[in-house]
Amino acid sequence: xxxxxxxxxxxxxxxxxxxxxxxxxxxxxxxxxxxxxxxxxxxxxxxxxxxxxxxxxxxxx
Amino acid sequence: xxxxxxxxxxxxxxxxxxxxxxxxxxxxxxxxxxxxxxxxxxxxxxxxxxxxxxxxxxxxxxxxxxxxxxxxxxxxxxxxxxxxxxxxxxxxxxxxxxxxxxxxxxxxxxxxxxxxxxxxxxxxxxxxxxxxxxxxxxxxxxxxxxxxxxxxxxxxxxxxxxxxxxxxxxxxxxxxxxxxxxxxxxxx
Numbered sequence: 001x002x003x004x005x006x007x008x009x010x011x012x013x014x015x016x017x018x019x020x021x022x023x024x025x026x027x028x029x030x031x032x033x034x035x036x037x038x039x040x041x042x043x044x045x046x047x048x049x050x051x052x053x054x055x056x057x058x059x060x061x
Numbered sequence: 062x063x064x065x066x067x068x069x070x071x072x073x074x075x076x077x078x079x080x081x082x083x084x085x086x087x088x089x090x091x092x093x094x095x096x097x098x099x100x101x102x103x104x105x106x107x108x109x110x111x112x113x114x115x116x117x118x119x120x121x122x123x124x125x126x127x128x129x130x131x132x133x134x135x136x137x138x139x140x141x142x143x144x145x146x147x148x149x150x151x152x153x154x155x156x157x158x159x160x161x162x163x164x165x166x167x168x169x170x171x172x173x174x175x176x177x178x179x180x181x182x183x184x185x186x187x188x189x190x191x192x193x194x195x196x197x198x199x200x201x202x203x204x205x206x207x208x209x210x211x212x213x214x215x216x217x218x219x220x221x222x223x224x225x226x227x228x229x230x231x232x233x234x235x236x237x238x239x240x241x242x243x244x245x246x247x248x249x
Binding site for chain 2: 026027029031033034036037039040041042044045048051058
């Protein structure tokens with residue numbers, strides 16, 4: 001009806017991950033997803049090397 | 062169902078899916094416990110548990126949900142264990158967490174992380190799953206092993222709490238409850 005929000009199609013504002021582009025959300029909700037995504041985007045630290053090697057070798061824990 | 066890819070699902074397929082999920086597991090763990098080092102330990106331990114239990118994973122289902130449940134259960138048992146060890150003072154574990162977070166030095170807890178850690182743990186978990194992880198209420202309820210209605214209520218309360226803590230607009234953010242009628246029971 002009077003839904004004047006932009007299309008929810010595949011078009012996204014560039015620069016922000018799609019997860020942060022939900023209109024009308026309070027700031028903290030965007031912040032929460034940003035926080036989560038910032039960890040997701042981090043490369044795995046070297047402390048994971050051992051685990052990755054185990055998985056690579058197919059070893060059981 | 063008769064997807065030939067699923068029929069031929071191998072350990073390597075499982076491993077690839079698990080590897081792709083690791084960053085999400087880390088993010089979930091970080092949100093749950095608020096400590097980088099502890100979160101990474103939890104993630105690795107959960108990944109090992111998932112790997113050893115890979116026979117129980119149903120290919121084609123949600124690897125993220127499956128591993129989140131493993132991590133969550135592992136986290137809870139670690140908490141219980143540390144609580145049992147310090148049952149003279151239940152606050153010890155919590156204070157340790159805070160101290161350790163401080164000791165990480167350059168780490169600066171953002172307002173968001175700070176606010177998350179102030180939430181009741183069940184609400185924190187709920188809002189992490191639904192608000193950050195993008196799970197449906199149904200999926201989140203399955204991960205947290207609770208009823209869907211309970212999950213919805215936890216998320217709603219977490220939202221109210223976070224709005225209060227972060228948007229400093231308690232008037233707007235407060236729950237829409239009417240003023241307590243006289244004689245009504247006070248709830249916490």
